[in-house]
Amino acid sequence: MSTYVEARDVAAAVAAMADGARPVAGGTDLVVGARHGKAPLPESIVGIHRIPGLDGISVADGVVRIGALTSHAAILSSPELASATAGLLDASAIVGSHATRANGTLGGNVMNASPAMDTGAPLLCHDASVVLTGPGGTRRVGLAELWTGPGKTSASPDELMEAVELPLPPEGAGSAYVRLQYRRQMEIAVVGAAAYVEVSDGAVSAARVAITALTPVICRVPGSEEALVGRRLGSNDSVSGENPAVWTQTTEIGDAIHAAGQAAAAAATPISDVRASAGYRTAMAAVVTRRAVTAALTRATGGSVTVPASDWSER
Numbered sequence: 001m002s003t004y005v006e007a008r009d010v011a012a013a014v015a016a017m018a019d020g021a022r023p024v025a026g027g028t029d030l031v032v033g034a035r036h037g038k039a040p041l042p043e044s045i046v047g048i049h050r051i052p053g054l055d056g057i058s059v060a061d062g063v064v065r066i067g068a069l070t071s072h073a074a075i076l077s078s079p080e081l082a083s084a085t086a087g088l089l090d091a092s093a094i095v096g097s098h099a100t101r102a103n104g105t106l107g108g109n110v111m112n113a114s115p116a117m118d119t120g121a122p123l124l125c126h127d128a129s130v131v132l133t134g135p136g137g138t139r140r141v142g143l144a145e146l147w148t149g150p151g152k153t154s155a156s157p158d159e160l161m162e163a164v165e166l167p168l169p170p171e172g173a174g175s176a177y178v179r180l181q182y183r184r185q186m187e188i189a190v191v192g193a194a195a196y197v198e199v200s201d202g203a204v205s206a207a208r209v210a211i212t213a214l215t216p217v218i219c220r221v222p223g224s225e226e227a228l229v230g231r232r233l234g235s236n237d238s239v240s241g242e243n244p245a246v247w248t249q250t251t252e253i254g255d256a257i258h259a260a261g262q263a264a265a266a267a268a269t270p271i272s273d274v275r276a277s278a279g280y281r282t283a284m285a286a287v288v289t290r291r292a293v294t295a296a297l298t299r300a301t302g303g304s305v306t307v308p309a310s311d312w313s314e315r
């Protein structure tokens, strides 16, 4: 039997957590998982879903801030995020079903620390940090330092995640997230990849690539990033972005995209399970990485990529 209290502010939530309570936001991981027998409900639970100020999206002083209680549905309907962090929209668009997206929060997705979570790779590519508040105050932690293993974070049990923050991308930036899935709804990533690129003077000036469900924690792939930076995109005709196949030809950027995919496959250490063998996942790592990079470059150069990019890249 679990005990349940509801916090009305951050201090009350942190106090309950310091007393051993586990926070629940939308409950689509914690409660649904318990009902399905994944793990028993914690003995003590604190509801945080009514704490004012923990949801909402703002852009100020070059920082995009997304409150922990922001639902996937709210992310999807945010004009600010659509232009700044399209890769995050690609992820939120494919989380579960309509009901999951209406109730599930960004904070719950990130703090669950699943290697298959969909928002993780795009957020990592956007250089995001989480804002954690505990009894000792507030601190910011980069995502690479937050996730320490499957289902594990470096946050202490009494630290509440208040928000995700990321730098507002400059002009000429684009991001995308692509996952391999067997169904379009109610599916967990078999494998996934995200890319963030900046393009200036016709060349890739910055690149970040991250992979999902391929390593114990979602991580960046330096080899993929090195393959892309400095590579020229070619003439405007070939970068119009209408046809993702243009970049798979033997152009400088086509070679770089291919190399980025190979580096992602080399970095993968996947498991075999009922959904896919390790060998299949490794082979698909290259495919989803190429698709994510192509979609990010297309967006960065003004081309149109519909959300979610997973559907666009399968055309």
Ligand SMILES: Cc1cc2nc3c(=O)[nH]c(=O)nc-3n(C[C@H](O)[C@H](O)[C@H](O)COP(=O)(O)OP(=O)(O)OC[C@H]3O[C@@H](n4cnc5c(N)ncnc54)[C@H](O)[C@@H]3O)c2cc1C
Pocket (backbone or CB within 6 Å): 022, 023, 024, 025, 026, 027, 028, 029, 030, 031, 032, 048, 068, 069, 094, 095, 096, 097, 100, 103, 104, 105, 106, 107, 108, 109, 110, 111, 112, 116, 117, 118, 119, 159, 160, 161, 162, 186, 187, 188, 189
């Ligand atoms: C049918 C179904 C389909 C799903 N499909 C997908 C999918 O396609 N992709 C995907 O990534 N996920 C999927 N999920 C998982 C889940 O919906 C998401 O991870 C969701 O974003 C979790 O948010 P939540 O608010 O419901 O988390 P909760 O269940 O409330 O919490 C999850 C974990 O995070 C902790 N937590 C929550 N908020 C905070 C906070 N502010 N500070 C500190 N800790 C916190 C909780 O203690 C708990 O450990 C699915 C779930 C279901 C039930």
